[in-house]
Amino acid sequence: MKPRDYDLDAFWMPFTANRQFKAAPRMFVSAKDMHFTTDDGREVLDGIAGLWCVNAGHGRKKIVEAIQQQAGLLDYAPPFQMGHPLPFKVANRLKEMLPGDLDHAFFTNSGSESVDTALKMALAYHRARGEGQRRWLIGRERGYHGGNFGGVSVGGMPANRKAFGSLLPTVDHLQSTHNLEHNSFSRGQPAWGAELADELENRIITLHDASNIAAVIVEPLAGSAGVLVPPQGYLEKLRKICDKHGILLIFDEVITGFGRLGASFACEKLGVIPDILCLAKGLTNGSVPMGAVMVRKGVYDQMMTAAPQNTIELFHGYTYSGHPLACAAALASLDVFAEEQLFERAGELAPYFEDAVHSLSESPHVIDVRNMGLVAGIELEPIPGKPTARAFEVFQRCYEKGILIRTTGDIIALSPPLIISKPQIDELVGTLGGVLREMGRAS
Ligand SMILES: Cc1ncc(COP(=O)(O)O)c(C=O)c1O
Secondary structure: OOOOOOOOOOOOOOOOOOOHHHOOOOOOOEEEEEEEEEOOOOOOEOOOOHHOOOOOOOOOOOHHHHHHHHHOOOOOOOOOOOOOHHHHHHHHHHHHHHHOOEEEEEEEEOHHHHHHHHHHHHHHHHHOOOOOOOOEEEEEEEOOOOOHHHHHHHOOHHHHHOOEEEEEEEEEEOOOOOOOOHOOOOOOOOOHHHHHHHHHHHHHHHHOOOHEEEEEEEEOEEEEOHHHHHHHHOOHHHHHHHHOOOOOEEEEEOOOOOOOOOOHHHHHHHOOOOOOEEHHHHHHHOOOEEEEEEEHHHHHHHHHHHOOOOOOOOOOOOOOOOOOOHHHHHHHHHHHHOOOOOOHHHHHHHHHHHHHHHHHOOOOEEEEEEOOOOOOEEOOOOOOOOOOHHHHHHHHHHHHHOOEEEOOOOEEOOOOOOOOOHHHHHHHHHHHHHHHHHHHHHH
């Protein structure tokens, strides 16, 4: 390895144990298709699509060229009171792809911004209908909705919340659907747990009153908190209760969008259409930061008609909303997904992937395996008194052996690019299984 010609100290790395990392760095310098290359020249198989985003694999020519060309043509255009063609085109493409009347797109630069935008839209929408007292936002324990104040408030990951004070004031949480006693080693949607949605009506609406509640936000399948697949009937129940009480249902599809579950979006696969839907990550195949918030026709129309003519309907936006390079990357990514039928491919590969990951069920320390589409969670028994330590060691050993996995707590997540081959699934799961056996022998 060439000696490093830069210092590691100045960059404060996100969601990273900085001191631990800087003592023994793991560095990627390039990537192509299913592999990263490290700074010491090793290839690492990408088992998590970068960070759940590089769904078509790395360095795709069509996407790279679209970004390069756009940078030369129109590098930037102001998005407030000015336009350029590309965000309109991306919005039309998304409208065509999404089920129901999720017909309008607002652009952001990340999943976190999409979530905060969606929450603000929900509040503004109710105000526009004369129900501005609807301020409560209902999230779920173990939900992850990004790192901004709104998303952390409705999110339910304790470590992400505890250092940051009171967060948003009018927020409550449904309980998590995670339940090992009833659902461990489920394949696809677990049979038990639809009744957990009743808590919305039985406790939350009873406590706060429906007339005060603006929206419920959930990830249809919770990714970052450990791959929690929704129980059969659970999302349908949430939809019904929200409809009954005039509460907006927001799906955070930042991970589940763009083929991850073997269909274009989770809402399509699971047959439950939200009122507002958050996207990011796969939208540009991870290449340029971009997010989107898709809104049903009724919500958009309400906002358009409530404001006086010639006034701004929603006082919200970002300098880089609909950035030309991001839009060019999005259009090219959507082309690649369609041309290579990657969402269908993910659906076809899913049974093979499912069998592969469930072959780890008997491995040392494994207390659950769960999956849907091309995403899986493998939960390990924590070392007593040292939560997260076991999974992190698995992560490090896997990296040394040439595969990239992700861990959250003591849960391992696999979410490979949708171009993964069957031999690469075998390599990914085989290497992980080998590491688990090795650690089983050592303990
Ligand atoms: C469901 C969900 N929402 C929001 C986010 C935040 O996205 P970003 O990191 O792009 O802000 C993530 C990131 O993993 C996510 O998984």
